[in-house]
Amino acid sequence: MNVPINKLTMIGTGLSALLILLAAFSPWLAPLDPLDQSFIAANQGPTAEHWFGTDSFGRDVLSRVLFGGRISLAIGILAPVLSALAGVWAGMLAGYLGGWTDRVLSRASDLLMSFPTLLLGVMIAAALGPSFQSAVIAIAVALFPRFVRLSRSATQVVRREPFIDASIAAGRGHLSIMLHHVLPNIAGPLVVALSLWIATAIRLEAALSFLGLGAQPPTPSWGNMIRDGMSDLVGDPWPAAFAGAAITLAVLAFNMVGDALRDLLDPETAA
């Protein structure tokens, strides 16, 4: 089983890196300005000039997919990272300190956990009003309880190790123990979760901007390109098709990285 896992890791990591690079360098890579309209060239399928065709405003779809990747991947990576920063600390505090801190944090995250991420995201984005920032906040909050729960249970396991008590006895501060002893020991599963939840976040961002709750037009994101494309699916399905393919590819890539990392860390449960 070793060979296919390594292959998947390579493909997944390579694909993720490629997508991030394409998005990062889109201003130099994109053949045209993603906002340039041309009514003469509207609603074209793929041609030699426009590889992915044009949308109903005559904008180049390839350029929009590349630029859209900046927004979609930025939100998809930024939101889980922010969520992890907050959630991991909250979970570590809950798992390390126990008592009231634990009870309050666990109850709150259990309550949030009982809501599906998309529903939470929709609630928050709807409340904050549609924008780039509110999509980030909505996704970060939706993933927050998941990070809390994971780091809490991992911390509880580490907390029972004798070296923690030894450190306390040696007069080390709790904060320092959490930073130097607990965090490195729970980092493995958290990294796995982070890459799987980046995949989730990319999907969520796509869904939110598809619903009109993410980045606002004319700025392209993969989700709002599909939303735009829906208005004329009969005449020109290409913008929606290519944007959707980009989302699928990105989610697939990060899922593969996460799965491969999990198998590396925990060969017992490997498929």
Next chain:
Amino acid sequence: MIGYILRRLLEVIPTVLLVLTLVFFALRIMPGDPAIAALGEFATPDAIARFREKLGLNQPLYMQYFGFIAQSLTADFGTSMNNGAPIGDLLGQALPYTISLALAATSIGIVIGLPLGAMTAVHRDGKLDAFGRLFALIGFSLPDFYFGILLLLVFSLHLDWFPMLGGGKGFFDQLHHLVLPAITLGLVMAAFTMRLTRSSLLEVLKRDYVRTARGKGVAERWVIFKHALRNALIPVTTGMGIYLLTTLSGTITVELVFSRPGLGTLLIGGVSARDYTLVQAGLVVFAFFVVVVNLLTDLLCAAIDPRITLR
């Protein structure tokens, strides 16, 4: 049993209260004036004042809050800020579309996912398992609304087998309209169910009591379908309960794809029109679903697993 259900339903109240509170205050910090949103940029100050008066928006915030909570708890959601229609009626019209979609998708998910998961576990590393792996990978990566669009393009637009848009009129037409959205969400759920069933069954097949069953002379088929599967279903049920909620929230995007006049369409319409009352009501209904599905999941688990006592 009945006592337990009642107690659990009582626990719904704090959850719904919390959601109501969050929804209320979250919507109040939303930018934009709902009166202007409803009446347009050029409404006279007089008209705006009358509008605010009518909806109680000029009352102090805490009055609005308690009024809102009291109304919500009696399932009286008031009228839409935009067109004055009673929200109860709007919800009543939308709900059947959403519930039928969620139920149909779940049925597809179970009917395809469970047997496929069991078969891939039994014939581990075989051809079917490889197919299952691919199916799961696609299911986990393809966003449901995009999958819906692809189905729409192929089966409605090009093959013309299914209607493009709307919810349909009359039973058979509605069923016809249900097929594509249900397959969209159902196949994604099937991928999830399949993976869950596979891993859970593989885990159970390693247990000692499976060997005990073989040692009694039970045929392999019954070892798997009676002794192992029943145990494997316990984690599957919990996972499916969680996933049912994901499917339910997936109806929001899929309804938009198929222009299905359900709860999601209503909710998103409310958001873009800044219709506070409508959005509040829609979110409360979703929150209620969450609580009910969680309760049903726990009841079902207790029915399968005798070690769980309902207390």
Next chain:
Amino acid sequence: MSLLEVTDLAVHLFTNRGVVRAVDGVSFSLDAGRSLGIVGESGCGKTMTALSLMRLIPEPPARIVSGSIRFDGEDVVTMSSPRLRALRGNQIGMIYQDPMTSLNPVFTVGEQIAEAVRLHRHDTRNAAWARAVEVLRLVGIPDPDRVASAYPHQLSGGMRQRVVIGMALACDPKLLVADEPTTALDVTIQAQILELLRRLQGELGTGIILITHDLGVIADLVDDVVVMYAGKLVEHAPVRRLFAAPRHPYTQGLLRSVPSLETREHRLLTIDGTVPPAHAMPNGCRFNPRCALVRDICHEQEPPLVDAGGGTQVACWALT
């Protein structure tokens, strides 16, 4: 004709780290109504041997690579699945090591016993249930009517092991295979379960194969003893003879490590060293790194099993 005749049985484990010869050329036989103990440390292949008797070994990684297991004249190794199923739980009953994990948590114990009865006797549901209650009474469970409707998690470890024994006996098997039936239990419960096995043996006249790592357990429960070391059979003797005059150095070591009141020895003697890892077995006699009587040939050739008088067979170069 003997009830069970195992000849040259070899079970190999095919792992990523190589092939492990878990059971390597083991032979023994058992007459109807007699009892045999298989003794050895954990990892010596005794459980694999026991599971092989009904072909219950986990395949993969394990596989019976050679030898035969004749039960009532029929070879279990080459038997068809339907024949095998008719044997399992019917002609041969099995008692497992850990009663906490060997019962299915989602069925009542009555259902689990009745299932075997219905499978093999084609009884009605009610008759099978009545038989389940009857065997629960037989294995000394108080209030068997009520216990039959209980789920495993509602019973204590000792009670569960009685249920497992009852399940094994439900179809009046000719042979009962007990794989470390008391290891997972408290000491007081162990004594009760052994007492139960002794009583059942007297009442039912079932052939018994008892697998254990504890020589003390089998002293007054079995007629003959097979001692296994690292997949090999090293000594085979009548139980009295084994205790009175153990021949193989390993058996002698095992016996010395059993605490005895009569010798008033305070220090428990144990065997030096440990069983070598399965994929790094020494050449020749597998016991040679731990043996006090080791000589050159022990490193070169495996010792054959030879008669040593008094019904004892032993595989040791020092004794031939």
